[in-house]
Amino acid sequence: MAIQAAEISAILKDQIKNFGQEAEVAEVGRVLSVGDGIARVYGLDNVQAGEMVEFPGGIQGMALNLENDNVGVVIFGSDRDIKEGDTVKRTNSIVDVPAGDELLGRVVDGLGNPLDGKGPINASKRLVADVKAPGIIPRKSVHEPMATGLKAVDAMIPIGRGQRELIIGDRQTGKTAVALDAILNQKSYNDAAGDDESKKLYCIYVAVGQKRSTVAQLVKRLEESGAIDYSIVVAATASEPAPMQFLAPYAATAMAEHFRDNGRHALIVYDDLSKQAVSYRQMSLLLRRPPGREAYPGDVFYLHSRLLERSAKLGDDYGNGSLTALPIIETQGGDVSAFIPTNVISITDGQIFLETELFYQGIRPAVNTGLSVSRVGSSAQTKAMSSVAGPVKLSLAQYREMAAFAQFGSDLDASTQQLLNRGARLTELMKQPQYSPLTNAEIVCVIFAGTNGYLDKVDVKDVGRWETGLLSHLRSKNADLLADISDNDRKVKGELADKIKAALDDYAKTFA
Ligand code: ATP
Numbered sequence: 422m423a424i425q426a427a428e429i430s431a432i433l434k435d436q437i438k439n440f441g442q443e444a445e446v447a448e449v450g451r452v453l454s455v456g457d458g459i460a461r462v463y464g465l466d467n468v469q470a471g472e473m474v475e476f477p478g479g480i481q482g483m484a485l486n487l488e489n490d491n492v493g494v495v496i497f498g499s500d501r502d503i504k505e506g507d508t509v510k511r512t513n514s515i516v517d518v519p520a521g522d523e524l525l526g527r528v529v530d531g532l533g534n535p536l537d538g539k540g541p542i543n544a545s546k547r548l549v550a551d552v553k554a555p556g557i558i559p560r561k562s563v564h565e566p567m568a569t570g571l572k573a574v575d576a577m578i579p580i581g582r583g584q585r586e587l588i589i590g591d592r593q594t595g596k597t598a599v600a601l602d603a604i605l606n607q608k609s610y611n612d613a614a615g616d617d618e619s620k621k622l623y624c625i626y627v628a629v630g631q632k633r634s635t636v637a638q639l640v641k642r643l644e645e646s647g648a649i650d651y652s653i654v655v656a657a658t659a660s661e662p663a664p665m666q667f668l669a670p671y672a673a674t675a676m677a678e679h680f681r682d683n684g685r686h687a688l689i690v691y692d693d694l695s696k697q698a699v700s701y702r703q704m705s706l707l708l709r710r711p712p713g714r715e716a717y718p719g720d721v722f723y724l725h726s727r728l729l730e731r732s733a734k735l736g737d738d739y740g741n742g743s744l745t746a747l748p749i750i751e752t753q754g755g756d757v758s759a760f761i762p763t764n765v766i767s768i769t770d771g772q773i774f775l776e777t778e779l780f781y782q783g784i785r786p787a788v789n790t791g792l793s794v795s796r797v798g799s800s801a802q803t804k805a806m807s808s809v810a811g812p813v814k815l816s817l818a819q820y821r822e823m824a825a826f827a828q829f830g831s832d833l834d835a836s837t838q839q840l841l842n843r844g845a846r847l848t849e850l851m852k853q854p855q856y857s858p859l860t861n862a863e864i865v866c867v868i869f870a871g872t873n874g875y876l877d878k879v880d881v882k883d884v885g886r887w888e889t890g891l892l893s894h895l896r897s898k899n900a901d902l903l904a905d906i907s908d909n910d911r912k913v914k915g916e917l918a919d920k921i922k923a924a925l926d927d928y929a930k931t932f933a
């Protein structure tokens with residue numbers, strides 16, 4: 422016969438009463454049962470929801486379910502060393518993690534413990550992992566660009582500092598690659614910013630439920646490129662228990678808020694939130710919370726909304742800091758209408774939709790330009806970029822529509838033919854290899870060339886070669902022009918447009 426936790430509680434309470442130890446029960450408890458990373462604890466009468474508790478041997482846990490007769494505790498670590506009857510102590514603090522500049526360049530777990538073997542971290546402060554997001558008053562509208570260095574993203578789906586842009590797609594479609602390129606792209610900007618903290622962008626990458634080898638490769642890439650100096654990696658890999666995977670995104674956000682709240686800028690990548698939702702579902706089911714749609718608990722929307730709301734652009738009175746979020750969601754068979762994808766789509770300010778089919782056609786990054794949007798739009802672009810990028814999305818949309826029709830007939834009028842030609846070249850132009858982000862000015866020139874017909878006479882298969890040539894031509898011969906475009910933050914028209922045209926004509930003569 423199985424004995425209910427409630428019955429055991431009642432018996433224990435009775436016995437303790439006889440010994441007159443009731444006061445102590447408020448601060449300590451005893452493990453009634455333990456398993457699957459969850460402990461049921463008797464006592465801890467004064468414990469708060471979300472409070473950190475300690476098991477013997479220093480194993481930590483978080484009180485989540487406060488019930489009449491017992492407390493449900495999730496365990497951050499292995500539950501193997503915890504036995505029935507062990508004492509559990511309150512710590513009187515809500516789960517918090519180390520934060521501060523000391524974490525830059527480090528790889529830590531969801532509780533802020535170092536994983537990289539570079540010694541202990543003497544963090545200057547601790548911040549509560551799960552805090553309330555800034556309200557409406559401190560915020561300001563998003564208006565500064567967060568350049569990813571990817572042509573397809575910066576031109577068509579611009580991301581601003583303080584924005585939340587979802588990266589969504591099936592497995593192996595280059596989701597991590599987009600986020601990683603965005604991190605690597607900050608290197609040149611951060612180097613150029615020097616000591617100007619108001620320009621720099623710090624990056625926090627959170628790995629949830631991934632293979633350790635994948636995370637190790639990413640860290641290696643960050644180290645090789647020097648990007649690790651302005652980054653923090655928080656890893657809760659697949660081998661970690663569910664509570665750690667649940668906590669890691671919150672902990673990492675607290676580390677990022679250190680920058681946001683001190684008038685600095687940070688970018689946080691959650692890779693990926695589907696796995697966090699799965700770990701939360703596991704925890705909730707084990708805590709016997711009622712399952713809802715797809716067996717997720719009813720508050721799974723709140724799990725992601727309270728996390729992503731913490732990304733914000735703060736106003737003048739609050740230091741002008743920002744936290745930009747790039748959450749990642751993995752879909753199954755391209756189904757964006759499943760529960761978790763629709764939730765996160767509705768929370769974010771837009772999505773970058775990556776498609777398997779495009780990926781295998783060689784269109785990489787495999788951005789579906791029709792389904793991808795940024796609800797912040799051109800206010801997140803520099804003036805130069807927004808003045809040249811407008812026609813691209815339209816041309817590509819028209820091209821997709823026409824291309825479907827054109828398959829059926831060969832009798833096409835001149836204007837349709839022209840549209841197809843332009844579209845094919847622009848599609849080709851949007852391709853970009855990994856780890857080769859371009860500067861804002863370079864993207865402006867490339868897009869300008871594409872939309873002003875400089876490529877119309879170039880063979881589709883030569884577009885890549887043409888672009889590489891153009892970039893090295895611009896870098897070696899037109900450094901002033903590039904500086905002009907990026908420095909002055911002015912529109913591409915009149916004199917500036919003429920200068921770009923002159924440079925492109927100059928290059929056209931040399932290309933064969
Ligand atoms: P997972 O679902 O496993 O996390 P993912 O969607 O994050 O996958 P990535 O790991 O970023 O995808 O990329 C998958 C593969 O595609 C990698 O081998 C990566 O090197 C390659 N890849 C990604 N982007 C590009 C690109 N622009 N050009 C060439 N190869 C790319």
Ligand code: MG
Nearest residue numbers: 596597598692
């Ligand atoms: Mg990935």
